[in-house]
Amino acid sequence: MEKHVLWSALASALVLASCNAGKGTVTENELKGNWVEVMPANQQIVQGVTLEEGGKATSIGMATLKYERWKLTDGARLILEGKSIGNGQTIDFADTLDVVSLSGDTLTLGKGEMYRIQYVRQQEGEGLIGGSDAAMGYTWSKMLQKKIRVFEEGTRVHSVADPNSSVAGYLVFASDSSQVEFFYPETDVVLDRRTRPDGTPVWNVEEDDTYLVEKAESEWLVSRRGQLLYATSGVEDLVKVAFVADGGEEIEILFFGKAGVAQMNRNGVCSLLRQYRTASGYGYKNPVFDLRGKGQEAVLTTLSDGSRLALKEKNK
Incomplete structure (x- = not known):
């Protein structure tokens, strides 16, 4: 698994380096910088590698994979070296990846014909949230x-x-x-x-x-x-009611007591209505609909044309 992560990080780093890889070579200067891959499970956490001046490399977001050095050979291959830490032991590694392409800020790396991995260049000041920051619960705020x-x-x-x-x-x-x-x-x-x-x-x-x-x-x-x-109190005061109209149409309405809103689902289209004061019973409305009810009966009015639909709670 560590090997796979290493290749992923390396591949991302190399994708950027190789805008001309398919035709010829890239330079060390083109590869310098932060190369990251957004993690699928949480886009606030990134992993990758920083390629610095003088061949120094550092890991981004990977506590068990420590990059230390890098070099470019023949303008088309990136060699990353460092230490893999896990299961109580530390192993030195050196991995070579092909720079498949470098297009803008997107770098594609590969290893033979087995896989292709893309990374993007992270600009300075964009806020890298690495493994240690993520472990402490930090997230980057745009x-x-x-x-x-x-x-x-x-x-x-x-x-x-x-x-x-x-x-x-x-x-x-x-x-x-x-x-x-x-x-x-x-x-x-x-x-x-x-x-x-x-x-x-x-x-x-x-x-x-x-x-x-x-x-x-x-x-x-x-x-x-x-x-x-989403709501502050979630579904702790949710009341779900199924209504049936005279013609057989069924309408489901979710009442959220603390928020004073009702969500109506009619023919697969959702509408959110706000509660308003009534002399008796209850009332909810938005610019399109007005729902008035008392006991097990209600009336849904379409405000644009004044049409009314009589509703009755569906027997459970």
Whole structure:
């Protein structure tokens, strides 16, 4: 396994070095720098190698694979040397990889015809989170441009898409709340603050529906295309109700008590509605729909044309 990791790291490093490898040679100067491969399981953690002046090499994100030296031969082969640490023993290694291609900041390395591995050049100041930092819980924040521990600086939100999931995300706000960085399993996204016509703030990406962050009551919510994905209290107060219309249409509605929102699933399309005060029963609405109910009956009104759909709770 260590050997495989070594080849992966080396291959990534060499891919960048070889823009002209298919035609001829690359230079040591083209190969110098940080070469990293984003780990599939967590894009906040990277592994790779730093190729420095004078043939010095160091590992990025690999505690058991210590690069020490590197050299380029014939302008087409990268030799990496160092120590492999594991199972109570340390073994010296030297590995040779072919520089298959170098295109822009993408380096492709290979070993015979067995495999091809790509690495990318990590620019200075982009924030490398290596193995020791990752072990201490650090993650690189694109918004703050520094490494942070999200569980210390962020607000935790729990998955509601899967009631049995233990997955959580974190919201880290800029000091002036102009942006929020949403960290969730595998990656993160930076969202900008905007104001709705009713004056309430939301955070999203303009002309993009990937994620939307908002606050309802005391709950932080993260939704996408009308589907609630994360909430501060998760599903601890979730009430799921299946309704049947007069014509047989079935509509599922999830009520989140603490957040004061309801998620309606109608014909596979999700809509998030906010609760409002009523003289009796309950009411939830958004710019498209208005849901009014009492007991086991409810009425869904489409606001654009005023059409009404009578609903009754489905017998369990």
